[in-house]
Amino acid sequence: xxxxxxxxxxxxxxxxxxxxxxxxxxxxxxxxxxxxxxxxxxxxxxxxxxxxxxxxxxxxxxxxxxxxxxxxxxxxxxxxxxxxxxxxxxxxxxxxxxxxxxxxxxxxxxxxxxxxxxxxxxxxxxxxxxxxxxxxxxxxxxxxxxxxxxxxxxxxxxxxxxxxxxxxxxxxxxxxxxxxxxxxxxxxxxxxxxxxxxxxxxxxxxxxxxxxxxxxxxxxxxxxxxxxxxxx
Numbered sequence: 001x002x003x004x005x006x007x008x009x010x011x012x013x014x015x016x017x018x019x020x021x022x023x024x025x026x027x028x029x030x031x032x033x034x035x036x037x038x039x040x041x042x043x044x045x046x047x048x049x050x051x052x053x054x055x056x057x058x059x060x061x062x063x064x065x066x067x068x069x070x071x072x073x074x075x076x077x078x079x080x081x082x083x084x085x086x087x088x089x090x091x092x093x094x095x096x097x098x099x100x101x102x103x104x105x106x107x108x109x110x111x112x113x114x115x116x117x118x119x120x121x122x123x124x125x126x127x128x129x130x131x132x133x134x135x136x137x138x139x140x141x142x143x144x145x146x147x148x149x150x151x152x153x154x155x156x157x158x159x160x161x162x163x164x165x166x167x168x169x170x171x172x173x174x175x176x177x178x179x180x181x182x183x184x185x186x187x188x189x190x191x192x193x194x195x196x197x198x199x200x201x202x203x204x205x206x207x208x209x210x211x212x213x214x215x216x217x218x219x220x221x222x223x224x225x226x227x228x229x230x231x232x
Contacts, residue, residue: 001151001200003107004100006140007121007130013038016045016088023087024053036120037091042127044120046093053090055081097122100129105198108137140200145172148201152177156195163188168209175203186211 013036014023023035027050034049084090098107098119107119111134121130149172157163157170168181177196183189189209197205 001104001140001155002100003098003102003104003119003121003132004130006104006136007100007132008136009130011036011120011128011131013042013128014048014087015039016086016091018087020048020053020085020087020090023048023090027053034118035087036095036128036131037087037093038128044095044097044122044126044128045088046091047095047118047120048087048091049117052081052084052092055090095120097126098132099124103198104137104140104200107132111137137200143201145175148172148175148177148199151199152196156192156199160195161188161191163192172202175201177202177205179205179207179209182210182212184212186214186216 012026012030012032014026016037016039018037026035027033034047036044037046037048038044081090096110096114096116096119098110098121100121100123110119111117118131118133120128121132123129149170152170152172157168163183168183169179171178177193177199179193179196183192189207189211192209193205193207196202
């Protein structure tokens with residue numbers, strides 16, 4: 001599944017010059033936790049979130065002198081947020097973005113690693129085309145067994161691995177995928193469970209796949225041997 005199948009296209013955005021008070025009002029009224037900040041061409045400049053506004057609301061920390069002050073200080077970036085009056089001054093930049101044709105698993109990995117709740121979705125030119133959130137990914141994970149089975153058969157088996165769905169049985173129950181049958185090549189039999197596990201909604205993959213031709217051995221046999229020079 002790709003990001004474009006999950007994302008929200010009608011994105012609420014703000015400009016760099018938008019007053020921070022207006023940003024806070026929009027977040028509260030829309031019950032959202034962050035907004036992309038874009039320029040006139042909808043290029044994503046950053047993201048302004050509840051956390052950025054909370055820095056402003058919290059106010060400055062008590063100042064410490066010397067080494068303790070250096071260790072506990074928030075740095076120049078936090079100082080700027082404390083003085084911020086507009087979205088552009090308060091935003092976190094550069095924004096972490098993702099392209100619409102990217103696989104959903106990449107978005108999940110980014111959100112987990114970077115500890116973020118949303119990703120602006122951009123086109124090849126970097127212009128905003130949508131937004132995807134953690135809630136969107138959770139909804140994708142909760143989809144039906146029939147939808148999961150359909151994606152494995154259509155996208156993974158036919159379009160990605162180019163396997164003719166002949167002697168191959170795919171079944172999904174409560175998110176658990178069972179793969180059985182015989183494929184032509186060993187490499188396909190090993191790759192299919194790995195790709196199936198990346199499909200949103202899959203809890204586990206159980207494979208009893210067999211193969212007719214061990215192409216891993218064939219590739220090793222075809223590798224030219226380089227003679228080792230004798231030791232002197």
